[in-house]
Amino acid sequence: MLDIKRIPPGAWxxxxxxxxxxxxxxxxxxVAPYGNAEIVGDVWEPMSAAHWxxxxxxxxxxxxxxxxxxxxxxxxxxxxxxxxxxLGSILGFTAAVVGGWFDTLMSRFVDLLMSIPTLIxxxxxxxxxxxxxxxxxLVMGILDSTRVYRLSRAVxxxxxxxxxxxxxxxxxEGRGWIIFREILPNALSPLVSELxxxxxxxxxxxxxxxxxxxxxxxPSADWGGMVKENKxxxxxxxxxxxxxAGAIAALAISVNLVADWILNRTTDLKGGRGNG
Amino acid sequence: xxxxxxxxxxxLLLDIRNLRIEATVYPPDEPxxxxxxxxxxxxxxxxxxxxxxxxxxGAGKSTIGLSSMGYGRGGVRITGGEIILNGxxxxxxxxxxxxxxxxKEVCYVAQSAAAAxxxxxxxxxxxxxxxxxxxxxxxATAEKKARELFRKLGLPDPxxxxxxxxxxxxxxxxxxxxxxxxxxxxxDLIVFDEPTTALDVTTQIDVLAAIRDAIHATGVAxxxxxxxxxxxxxxxxxxxxxxxxxxxxxxxxxxxxxxxxQEYTNALVSVHEIxxxxxxxxxxxxxxxxxxxxxxxxxxxKVLKNVSVDIxxxxxxxxxxxxxxxxSTLARAITGLLPPMEGSITFGGRTLSNSLxxxxxEDLRQLQMVYQMADVAMNPRQSIATIIGRPxxxxxxxxxxxxxxxxxxxxxxxxxxxxxxxxxxxxxxxxQKQRVCIARALAAKPKLIICDEVTSALDPLVANGILKLLxxxxxxxxxxxxxxxxxxxxxxxxxxxxxxxxxxxxxxxGAKSEVLAPPFDPYTDLLLSSVPEMEIGWLDKAIKxxxxxxxxx
Numbered sequence: 142m143l144d145i146k147r148i149p150p151g152a153w154x155x156x157x158x159x160x161x162x163x164x165x166x167x168x169x170x171x172v173a174p175y176g177n178a179e180i181v182g183d184v185w186e187p188m189s190a191a192h193w194x195x196x197x198x199x200x201x202x203x204x205x206x207x208x209x210x211x212x213x214x215x216x217x218x219x220x221x222x223x224x225x226x227x228l229g230s231i232l233g234f235t236a237a238v239v240g241g242w243f244d245t246l247m248s249r250f251v252d253l254l255m256s257i258p259t260l261i262x263x264x265x266x267x268x269x270x271x272x273x274x275x276x277x278x279l280v281m282g283i284l285d286s287t288r289v290y291r292l293s294r295a296v297x298x299x300x301x302x303x304x305x306x307x308x309x310x311x312x313x314e315g316r317g318w319i320i321f322r323e324i325l326p327n328a329l330s331p332l333v334s335e336l337x338x339x340x341x342x343x344x345x346x347x348x349x350x351x352x353x354x355x356x357x358x359x360p361s362a363d364w365g366g367m368v369k370e371n372k373x374x375x376x377x378x379x380x381x382x383x384x385x386a387g388a389i390a391a392l393a394i395s396v397n398l399v400a401d402w403i404l405n406r407t408t409d410l411k412g413g414r415g416n417g
Numbered sequence: 418x419x420x421x422x423x424x425x426x427x428x429l430l431l432d433i434r435n436l437r438i439e440a441t442v443y444p445p446d447e448p449x450x451x452x453x454x455x456x457x458x459x460x461x462x463x464x465x466x467x468x469x470x471x472x473x474x475g476a477g478k479s480t481i482g483l484s485s486m487g488y489g490r491g492g493v494r495i496t497g498g499e500i501i502l503n504g505x506x507x508x509x510x511x512x513x514x515x516x517x518x519x520x521k522e523v524c525y526v527a528q529s530a531a532a533a534x535x536x537x538x539x540x541x542x543x544x545x546x547x548x549x550x551x552x553x554x555x556x557a558t559a560e561k562k563a564r565e566l567f568r569k570l571g572l573p574d575p576x577x578x579x580x581x582x583x584x585x586x587x588x589x590x591x592x593x594x595x596x597x598x599x600x601x602x603x604x605d606l607i608v609f610d611e612p613t614t615a616l617d618v619t620t621q622i623d624v625l626a627a628i629r630d631a632i633h634a635t636g637v638a639x640x641x642x643x644x645x646x647x648x649x650x651x652x653x654x655x656x657x658x659x660x661x662x663x664x665x666x667x668x669x670x671x672x673x674x675x676x677x678x679q680e681y682t683n684a685l686v687s688v689h690e691i692x693x694x695x696x697x698x699x700x701x702x703x704x705x706x707x708x709x710x711x712x713x714x715x716x717x718x719k720v721l722k723n724v725s726v727d728i729x730x731x732x733x734x735x736x737x738x739x740x741x742x743x744x745s746t747l748a749r750a751i752t753g754l755l756p757p758m759e760g761s762i763t764f765g766g767r768t769l770s771n772s773l774x775x776x777x778x779e780d781l782r783q784l785q786m787v788y789q790m791a792d793v794a795m796n797p798r799q800s801i802a803t804i805i806g807r808p809x810x811x812x813x814x815x816x817x818x819x820x821x822x823x824x825x826x827x828x829x830x831x832x833x834x835x836x837x838x839x840x841x842x843x844x845x846x847x848x849q850k851q852r853v854c855i856a857r858a859l860a861a862k863p864k865l866i867i868c869d870e871v872t873s874a875l876d877p878l879v880a881n882g883i884l885k886l887l888x889x890x891x892x893x894x895x896x897x898x899x900x901x902x903x904x905x906x907x908x909x910x911x912x913x914x915x916x917x918x919x920x921x922x923x924x925x926x927g928a929k930s931e932v933l934a935p936p937f938d939p940y941t942d943l944l945l946s947s948v949p950e951m952e953i954g955w956l957d958k959a960i961k962x963x964x965x966x967x968x969x970x
Contacts, residue, residue: 304794310773311752312811312861313781326798 148402155398162392166212173205178360185371185379197381198370206367207388214363215392217278218343224282225339229289230332234320236290237297248294251287259284260349267355277356281346285339292335296328330407337400341393348389364389430503430605430638431462431485437497438480438489438662454480454493455662464605467632467639469653469670471646471685473876474847477662478642482608485640486523487515503605520547524599528611530591534583540594541579547602559601566597569634570627589620593627600635607632609641613648617739617903618947625651625949626960644876646685647949650674651956658682674951684878686951691884691910695929698914702727703897704751704865709760711750716758720746722921723760728865731891733898735912735929737905737944743921744901748867751899752784765864782812785858789870791850795842801828801853802838808860827856830893831886848879852886859890867899872907884911905948909933917941 148156165172175181179201186196194203236244254262263280270276300306301324309323348365350356357363362370364385371381438455455477462468470478484495487507499506507518524547527533534543544566545559554562560579567575570593583591592612599607612628613621629652632639643649649656649670656673658665658681666679677683704727711721720743728734736744749755751762753773762769764783770776785808788794795804805824809815815823825835831852842850851871858866868887872880888911890896900911908915908929915932917925919940925932937945946959 304788304790305796307754308786308788308794308857311754311781311784311786312808313776313778314811322799323796327796 151398152402155395155402158391158395159399162211162215162388162395165208166215169208169212173202173208175202175205177201177206177209179205185374185377185381194384195379195381197367198374203381203384206362207364207385210362210364210367210385211388213274213357213361214344214347214365214389217274217281217347217357217363218340220278221281221285221343221347222336222340224278225285225289225343226332226336228282229286230293230325230328231320232286233290233293233295234297234324234328235316237294237301238316238319238324244294247290251290254284254287255291259346263346263350264353264355267350272355272358274357277347277350281343281350285343285346289332289335289339293328293332296331297324300324300327330404333407334400334404337397340396344389344392428463429461430464431460431640432501433458433460433481433485433498434501435459435498436481436484436495436500438477438484438493439496440489440491440493453662455484457498458659458662458664459498460657460667462606462638462640464638465636466655467641467653469649469656470640470642470659471644471649471656472659472665473644473878475661476659478644478659479610480662481659482610482640482642483525485606485608486519486525488519517551520604521551521553521602522604523606523608524602524604526592526595526599526607526609526612529615530595530612531583531588533595534591536583538582539579540581540583540586544579544594544598544601547598551602553602563597563601566600566631567594569631570594570597571623572597587620589616589624592616592624596624596628596631600631600637603635603637605638607637607639609639611643614643614645618905618949619739619943621648621949622947622956622959626956628652629956645949646674646877647951647955650951650953651949658685671953674953691881691888693888693910693912696729696732696913698727698732698928699729702729703765704728705763706747706751707761707763709747709750709757709762711746711755711757713755720921721750721757724918724921724923725760726916726923726926728897728899729913730864731895731897732913733891733900733911735900735902735908735915736918737902737908737915738918739903739944741920742918744903744918745869746921747918748786748869748899748901751867752786778812782808782861783864784867785861785863785865786867786869787851787854787858787871789873791847791854791874792842794854795850795857797842800839800841801845804842804853805856805860808857812861823860827860830859830890831856846879847875848882851875851883855883855886855890859894859896862894863896865897865899867901869901870903871900873902873904880907887911905944917944 180199181202182192182196182200184196184198184200186192186200188195192202192204194207197203197206232247236247263284266280267276306319306323309319347356347363348368351363351365352369354369357366359366367385368382371379374381436455436458437453439451439453441449441451443449458481460468470482472478480490480493483490484500485502487495487500489495495508500508502518502522507515510518534540541560541563544563545556548554548559549556563579564575567578572578572590572593578586578594586594596612609628613624616624625648632652641649641653653670655668656670657667658673658679660681666673666677666682673682674686677686706724706726709721709724710719712719724747726734736747738744746755750757753769753771753776756771764780769780802821802824805827806820809820809823821838824838828835828837833849833852837845837849842853845853872883875883884907887898891898898911902908912929914928915926916923917932917940925938925941932941933945943963946963949955
């Protein structure tokens with residue numbers, strides 16, 4: 142089973158940083174020194190003992206807003222990625238196993254969705270629909286699922302022609318067993334690595350939407366929204382906008398370090414007992 | 418021949434002393450460790466002689482063969498010993514020294530010619546490449562030499578075959594072109610790495626004869642690597658038996674075959690003999706294939722033409738033929754994976770639905786299948802208990818402790834311990850994997866198991882064990898086999914009746930004793946006479962006595 146001593150240093154860094162972000166996200170109201178929308182000082186105060194990261198463009202404590210921002214950013218990104226993966230992989234696997242007209246129909250529909258630039262598509266949809274978190278998650282999840290669909294269909298088509306899948310079909314197994322018990326475990330490795338990447342794309346996509354004003358609505362803000370709020374400060378040499386930007390980068394790297402490590406573990410075909 | 422250097426011993430070409438080859442493996446989450454592949458092997462080879470290297474997979478035969486050109490495949494390192502070729506240690510020559518030797522003094526013939534040729538270049542360009550690179554000949558001379566070699570190797574249209582691309586010639590021809598490529602730069606030594614293993618028996622005999630004649634005509638020395646003792650007996654002057662990277666026995670061909678001194682060699686020599694008493698067909702076959710015609714691509718390519726065979730309870734029908742003869746397609750038609758265009762399959766008096774989706778669970782249970790490649794026939798992510806236990810769950814609803822008990826019983830039956838239950842396929846050897854596949858088929862308690870080339874990918878000794886197991890299980894469980902194979906030795910030891918297939922049709926069908934008794938039709942005769950026998954001089958006899966050209970030409 143999992144041996145703590147054998148976790149490589151890269152994975153440790155990823156686990157710790159990701160863990161820290163997740164901890165902040167879950168326990169935001171208890172961790173944050175001030176309220177999310179509470180105005181506690183002057184505009185763009187420098188870092189001090191009272192305000193570790195300084196204050197933002199309205200005089201709110203930047204650290205507290207970063208912590209609340211983590212909560213909303215990670216929540217939306219996690220739910221959108223989860224939606225994208227469940228939808229994309231199940232439809233992708235089904236298309237590969239069923240084949241025929243279902244496959245053609247699904248694949249062409251996905252091609253159609255992918256031919257429209259994602260950001261523009263999302264902007265149009267979000268400006269028409271009511272802007273709340275559920276709409277945001279649905280739009281992000283569905284748009285992202287097209288990528289997952291393509292990957293999982295391609296992987297599953299390869300696995301579907303293997304003898305063990307044929308053996309299962311000859312046994313008379315239903316599609317559920319073939320998809321979830323025969324194909325899914327063997328498609329997991331590429332999907333896990335894709336999961337790390339897609340989660341980060343979700344964070345970046347959300348940040349881009351918020352930066353353009355169609356994502357999370359004020360007064361609450363995700364990290365992308367905070368970059369937008371504080372971007373004017375950069376001209377005056379105030380680093381407030383760089384802090385959420387840095388947090389996005391740190392999250393991206395640490396999540397992928399963890400994904401790499403999981404990937405290494407799941408490619409092992411000997412039940413985690415090692416090769417040789 | 419290449420110039421003879423004055424300062425070296427008369428006649429001695431290759432002298433490998435105390436060779437040690439190691440590799441580092443990197444198991445995930447574990448410190449890397451070094452494993453020894455070849456341990457303290459020494460050999461000498463005189464000019465113009467052929468040394469056969471023989472052993473099971475993993476014996477280190479290819480590794481030793483490649484070491485004569487200073488090459489370690491896939492990160493393998495030569496860590497000890499000397500490799501003296503033409504009087505000098507090639508390992509001391511450094512990288513550029515080795516490059517001068519490869520393709521000029523030592524050439525290599527790979528197992529899979531199809532994978533070894535560059536598909537984007539014409540054959541001639543690849544054949545003369547080494548000569549041009551080493552500057553031993555001008556293009557015109559090299560091409561002239563190549564055409565001569567093509568003729569000598571019995572290739573059709575030797576003047577123009579060089580203009581073709583690798584995919585435009587057959588597998589047997591490609592293997593001969595590769596031999597021409599090795600001979601073209603007039604090396605002193607050629608390493609043949611299982612050159613005929615991937616070929617059909619009928620093609621193998623031609624390639625084997627061509628290689629042997631070319632070796633004799635040019636006087637080149639050779640290391641001939643194979644796992645088939647009968648093949649190597651036809652070409653080699655001396656034979657070296659290897660196991661687990663260690664030398665077991667080394668002697669003249671006659672001595673190794675007739676008077677093996679080691680127990681392991683004896684096991685290799687006497688491997689093919691299983692006594693099997695033929696059972697008489699019953700009055701009512703339980704499965705009949707009637708006039709089945711099947712095709713791929715909406716009837717464009719007919720791969721089965723009007724095939725009819727019967728299978729009797731508890732008996733074995735062997736389907737024999739070379740690749741492309743439709744034997745596996747017959748299995749696909751019976752299982753319903755490829756619905757036949759015409760004809761029907763009756764099972765226990767009822768006509769089975771042609772397609773898989775139209776068959777009941779009970780019908781599916783009665784027909785089980787064991788595949789050629791056990792590696793890909795089992796889900797690598799499922800434990801052995803899941804793999805064997807699934808049919809029990811699926812067909813009989815047996816779950817939990819009762820299932821585990823049945824799995825243990827089945828493991829016992831295939832001569833593997835209970836300890837294997839929680840292992841994964843990647844942790845098993847090739848023979849064990851095939852046994853698990855057999856257990857999975859047995860778990861369904863079928864009437865018929867279709868065995869599609871189940872022993873082809875295995876070493877002879879392991880294959881022999883599988884055949885014995887299948888026969889024992891047949892006696893215990895009264896299960897019938899449809900045994901698809903291209904290996905007639907296997908057929909002799911397992912079949913009750915035989916169907917010989919050729920280009921999609923059955924050319925000869927009946928009880929084993931009838932099919933294997935003269936008079937033969939030309940194709941069966943060709944098949945039978947092409948099976949290598951462990952006898953010196955068999956090759957000449959076989960070629961002289963056959964009446965029909967093999968399909969490779």
